[in-house]
Amino acid sequence: MLTLNETDRLLEELRESIATLTPSVCYSCARCSSGCVMVEAGCIPHSIIQLFRLGLLKETEKGLWPCCQCLKCDARCPQDARPAMLILALRNLLVARGHAPPKGYIVMLENIVRHATIQPPQEVMNKDFDFVSRATLGLPELGKPTNMDAFRRNLRKIASNLLEAEEK
Amino acid sequence: MKYTVFWGCMIATVEYGYEISVREVFPRLGVELTDLGWNACCGYPIMQVNNKAWLYLASRILAEAQRLGIPLFVPCNGCHISLCEAQHILIERDELAAWVNELLKEEELRFNPSKPIKVLHTIEVLHDEIGLENLKKAVVKPLSFKVACHYGCHILRPSDFPRVDDAENPSKMEAILEAIGAKTSDYPERLECCGAGANVVEPELVARLCGWKLKVVKARGFDAMVTSCPACQANYDAKQDAIRQIMNDPDVSLPVFYLTQLVGLAMGIEPRKLGLDLNKSPVESLINL
Structure with missing residues (x-):
């Protein structure tokens, strides 16, 4: 459990990269949670805000990852408490402190380092059951960043906690 | 009208129907499109695990677009919010702009916060x-079916920086549909x-959530759904087979189109030239492929 000062300090730290964090204005009307499409998976935005305010950081974890970041809660909050931004910030914080995020995020990040996009261009099946590619569809090659080495170096530097130092 | 197009990951690697239909339709409406020159992730998918990596990835696209000096056209909802939000932050926060520009040096890129670039979505x-x-003038085959609009969240929210339409009561997509002769309603x-x-x-x-909306749309008397986002389209169009299995419900079946595919159809363009043979949903129940 965090003390009030510690929660405030944590908020300041999180605001370094996510400016719109204002959980203290929440008056628990639950308008956020009443419209949340991920509530079935345990994402209850007003409860995440309340747990955070109580300094119960660990208890917020369960509901964090199912959020689909549709931002409906942020848009509808009458107080502008920004639950979705708090969820985003807490996810970033957990990962920065060494928690493993859901695997899909790592796969996407590794693919970005390798291909510059979350996956290389795929072959897809058309209605005639033929597999088609960008080339067979007549779509141009889009190319990769001009300096892929610098691109990879930069990403490895920023996301050193999630990526191997060098590609194996 | 001249734009640099940033296609992003999903359209360029799997959702080809969007790219094909944009490339076919827009030039016929007087829009000149040039690709960015290279393609790379806008960072949005990994924002959740490393916010700084997102900002770096989004900033380099904005910097390249600034260098080219032509407004950016971004057909993906996720890429659109990503670039709009990054630009908003870089303008507001000098220290983050300085941080990102230090990283961009090696790539010979620089984002100038005092010269924001216009970022436009399909809608x-x-x-x-x-x-x-002008859209009405281009219509030769007005659509006859009733279409439900699905905007996708990220072109409507949040409100810290300008979005494509009103967050709670958007109307532009409906107006476009009416212009091409289709029927629609709230x-x-x-x-x-x-x-x-x-x-x-x-x-x-997620599959059940999509199945629910597809069924609701059908039950409310719509013949089809229209999207303008590759992530929404992948969920509603490409996954119907999986949704039917997961929900054990053969009734989940609805034609789902990209907005640009519907505009193209109304302009009399042949369906396959709009990538409609790549849609997985039963679009053939409404059009001759």
Whole structure:
């Protein structure tokens, strides 16, 4: 459990990269949670805000990852408490402190380092059951960043906690 | 009307129907498109685990677009919010702009916060730039079916920086549909999310969420659904087979189109030239492929 000062300090730290964090204005009307499409998976935005305010950081974890970041809660909050931004910030914080995020995020990040996009261009099946590619569809090659080495170096530097130092 | 197009990951690697239909339709409406020159992730998918990596990835695209000096056209909802939000932050926060520019040096790129670049989505190009009157003039085969609009969340929210349409009562997509002769109307579930952001964690729940909306749309008397986002389209169009299995419900079946595919059809363009043979949903029940 965090003390009030510690929660405030944590908020300041999180605001370094996510400016719109204002959980203290929440008056628990639950308008956020009443419209949340991920509530079935345990994402209850007003409860995440309340747990955070109580300094119960660990208890917020369960509901964090199912959020689909549709931002409906942020848009509808009458107080502008920004639950979705708090969820985003807490996810970033957990990962920065060494928690493993859901695997899909790592796969996407590794693919970005390798291909510059979350996956290389795929072959897809058309209605005639033929597999088609960008080339067979007549779509141009889009190319990769001009300096892929610098691109990879930069990403490895920023996301050193999630990526191997060098590609194996 | 001249734009640099940033296609992003999903359109360029799997959702080809969007790219094909944009490339076919926009030039016929007086829009000149040039690709960015290279393609790379806008960072949005990994924002959740490393916010700084997102800002770096988004900034380099903005910097390249600034270098080219032509407004950016971004057809993906996720890429659109990503670039608009990054630009908003870089303008507001000098220290973050300085941080990102230090990283961009090696790539010979620089983002200049005092020269923001225009970032437009498909709906804005059609509705605000080409305009409804010009769109109407291009119609030779008005559509006859009733279409439910699915905007996708990220072109409507949040409100810290300008978005494509009103967050709670958007109307541009409906106006575009009416201009091309299609029937449409509001429905209570119109702004419900497809859940794509949770595919990484809760794929089954996302599938059920999509199945629910597809069924609701059908039950409310619509013949089809229209999207303008590759993530929404992938969920509603490409996954219907999986959704039927997960829900054990053969009734989940609805034609789902990209907005640019419908505009193209109304302009009399042959369906396959709009990539409609790549849609997985039963579009052939409404058009001759």
